[in-house]
Amino acid sequence: MAILIAVNLFQLAFVVIPFSRHEAWWIRVFDFPRLQTFCLGCLLLIVELFVLDLTQTISYLPLAMTALFLLAQGWWIYPYTKLASAEVKWAKPAKDSARVSLLCCNVLTPNREAKRLLKLVDEWQPDLLVTLESDDWWEEQLESLTEQYPHSVKCPLDNLYGMHVYSRLPFEDSQLQFLVEDNVPSIHVLVRLAGQPVRIHFLHPAPPSPTENDESTERDGELMRVAKYIRERQQQKDVPTIVAGDLNDVAWSATTRLFRKVSGLLDPRVGRGMWNSFHAKWWFARWPLDHIFHSDHFTLVKLCRLPPMGSDHFPIYTQLQLAPSRRNEQDGLDLEGDEKAWAEEKIEQVENGNGAS
Structure with missing residues (x-):
């Protein structure tokens, strides 16, 4: 349990740190791997569902932290999936199209x-x-x-x-x-x-x-x-x-x-x-x-x-x-x-x- 909570706290850093407008490279680098960390968060959620005793209320703490992490990272990358509406329309066939x-x-x-x-x-x-x-x-x-x-x-x-x-x-x-x-x-x-x-x-x-x-x-x-x-x-x-x-x-x-x-x-x-x-x-x-x-x-x-x-x-x-x-x-x-x-x-x-x- 303690290990899973520690992993979640480490993971949440990838969400919180980029909110800073500080321009140091070691802060801005957290902007990049949102897709990779989202995938790792999905794996962590699967592990938690298998190893945690869901009959105990305390088990839902790491699950909630992981879910929060996935929602936060997903918000950033969602527009760049086919689930979102296209911002630019597909071109229509036109005889004299430029x-x-x-x-x-x-x-x-x-x-x-x-x-x-x-x-x-x-x-x-x-x-x-x-x-x-x-x-x-x-x-x-x-x-x-x-x-x-x-x-x-x-x-x-x-x-x-x-x-x-x-x-x-x-x-x-x-x-x-x-x-x-x-x-x-x-x-x-x-x-x-x-x-x-x-x-x-x-x-x-x-x-x-x-x-x-x-x-x-x-x-x-x-x-x-x-x-x-x-x-x-x-x-x-x-x-x-x-x-x-x-x-x-x-x-x-x-x-x-x-x-x-x-x-x-x-x-x-x-x-x-x-x-x-x-x-x-x-x-x-x-x-x-x-x-x-x-x-x-x-x-x-x-x-x-x-x-x-x-x-x-x-x-x-x-x-x-x-x-x-x-x-x-x-x-x-x-x-x-x-x-x-x-x-x-x-x-x-x-x-x-x-x-x-």
């Missing part, structure tokens, strides 16, 4: 299996390809895409934050920016789809970790700056918008939810699944790190996790369809309480403390 497809791939800098990625590009034929962690070697390997993808923005780096974007669609505007940290780029482009301008942001902020940033300040600040920019631009000029990349944050975290609330963007995974993209080689430790969010101008045609290509991330392929007539069918998350002030606070932290450009 569609755009993206393939997002964190290639892992030391990975040397470029041919596997090139094969996926050839097979899936995305309109845009973004590679993360791509350095000079990767740029050289991807040179063969130039004819097929004549429009590109390239930022090869050997610090695990290089980024390349290749596109069939011409860029009406393209910007390489370092929003928060001098060595962490982001790429922002404007393309035209069936005459309609579409703005796309590609991000890869640094994670909070003992080997990167001690806190999530930089990651959160970059996400909030982009979210605020999108919100303000949407208010000024209503332009279809997409955000894609490895955000080094899980889909269900409070900060990713805040990003969605501030930006007003939708998540096509809600009501469909998690699409766990990391870690490609550890089946027991996977969570959704690679994301695509979009404005309600789009409906979903296809979303899939592609086969591994030597990286620690799976590539993610997404195809969206412009469907402005269906905007009123799709609703995202609303800002609540002090969340706008919380987002502004995160922006001020990087602008005042980290010399953001």
Whole structure:
């Protein structure tokens, strides 16, 4: 009995600690394994039902603690199951539908299996390809895409934050920016789809970790700056918008939810699944790190996790369809309480403390 209660108290820490808004990496890491701990909680519940004497009232204490834990963790991951309602509608067949497809791939800098990625590009034929962690070697390997993808923005780096974007669609505007940290780029482009301008942001902020940033300040600040920019631009000029990349944050975290609330963007995974993209080689430790969010101008045609290509991330392929007539069918998350002030606070932290450009 005492052992089971101790295990439950340890388990409940995985629920309580993430409620803290403290940005230390060792606190934010609790955001990630909610699915894994939920599964372990299910196993614990089965063990308790077998070993506890249910004729004794005291036996219901560990059972109640486990049930509370499962409800709490389940609340976070529930939207990313098929039990929830889909946030983004499936696209309807249309003769002259305007569609755009993206393939997002964190290639892992030391990975040397470029041919596997090139094969996926050839097979899936995305309109845009973004590679993360791509350095000079990767740029050289991807040179063969130039004819097929004549429009590109390239930022090869050997610090695990290089980024390349290749596109069939011409860029009406393209910007390489370092929003928060001098060595962490982001790429922002404007393309035209069936005459309609579409703005796309590609991000890869640094994670909070003992080997990167001690806190999530930089990651959160970059996400909030982009979210605020999108919100303000949407208010000024209503332009279809997409955000894609490895955000080094899980889909269900409070900060990713805040990003969605501030930006007003939708998540096509809600009501469909998690699409766990990391870690490609550890089946027991996977969570959704690679994301695509979009404005309600789009409906979903296809979303899939592609086969591994030597990286620690799976590539993610997404195809969206412009469907402005269906905007009123799709609703995202609303800002609540002090969340706008919380987002502004995160922006001020990087602008005042980290010399953001």
